[in-house]
Amino acid sequence: MDAVESILGSFLSRHPADPVAETGVLSEFTHHGLASRLRGRRVDRVHHPLDPVVVAAPWLLAGGVAYLAARRVLGRGRR
Template sequence: MTETGVLAEPSHHPLRSRAGRVDVRHQVLDPLVVVGPWVLGGVVIYRGVRAVVRRARA
C-alpha cells in the first residue's frame, strides 16, 4: 500500500497543499484508499462473529 499523506493534511494546510496537484480529479478517492480496507476488514469480522454466534445458539 502506498502512502497518500491524507492523515498529515489536517495539520499542514490541507486546502493549499492540494491546490496545485496534478491528480485533483482523483483526490476524492484518497480517503477511500485509506479507510476502505479498514471498513472491509470490520465488515468481514462482524459477519464472521455473527455467524459463529448464530451457529453456537442453534
Template sequence: MAYTPHKPSNPETSDELRARIPGWGADLDPKHRPAVPREVYEPNPYGAVWEFPESQQEKRPRERSTEHAYLTPVFGTSCPPRGASGVIRRFAYRRYSEGRAAHWLLLIAADRVDAFESTARSFVSKHPDNPLTETGIVTELSHHGLRSRRHQKRADVIHHPLDPVIVAAPWIAAGFVVVRVVRRIRHALR
C-alpha cells in the same frame, strides 16, 4: 545465444529473409551504409573476456519466462515469491509468455494479493499496520492538507476526492466482513 561474446547466427539465410520480409537487408551492401568507413568490428568492445559468466547459485526455484531456457547469470533473491501471490506468479511464468496480456495481468493480481497478505501478516505481528498514520490522514488534518491544495494549479487536485475512498474502502470492507463473520459465529454458538 545471449551472454557470450560471439555474434549469434541467423536461423534463416539472407535470401530467405529477403523473400519473406519486404525490404529486409537493404543495408547489407556497404555502399548503402553511411557508417561503413567508421565501422570496426571489435569482438570484445566492453572488455568481456569470458565465454559465459559464472551463474549465481539458485538456492530456491525461481520463476523464469517461457521464452528463456535458463535464468540470467545474476538474479534477485531479496523478495522470493511466497504464499498465494507466489503461486500466482509461478503460474503466470509457467503458463503464459511475456508477450501475453494474461501474464502481466496475473502479475498485477499477484502484487495486489501480496499487498493484502502483508497487511494480514502485520495483524499477527507485534506491530500491526495503523491505517490512520500510514495513509497520511492525520497529517492531512494537522498540517493544512486541504488548504495547500486550494487555488493552485496542481495536476493531482482532480483525484483528491477519490483518495479517501481508495485508501479507506478496503479497510471499511474488511471491517464489515469481520463484523459479519463475528455475528454469524455468535449466532451459530447460540
C-alpha cells in the same frame, strides 16, 4: 492490489498498520493541506476524491467480514 495485501498482512502480524499515521491525515491539519489541495497547481488533484475510498475501503471490507464471521460463530452457539 498491493495496498490490500499490505493491510491484510498487517492484520495477521503482531504489528497492525496505523492508518492515521501512515496516510498523513494529521499533516493535512498542521501543514495547510486543505489550502494546498484547493488552491495551487498540484498534479494529483484529479484523484483526491478517490483517496478516502482507497484508504477506507479495505478497512470497511475487513470489518464487514469480521462482523459476519463473528455473527456466524455466535449464531451457532445459541442453537
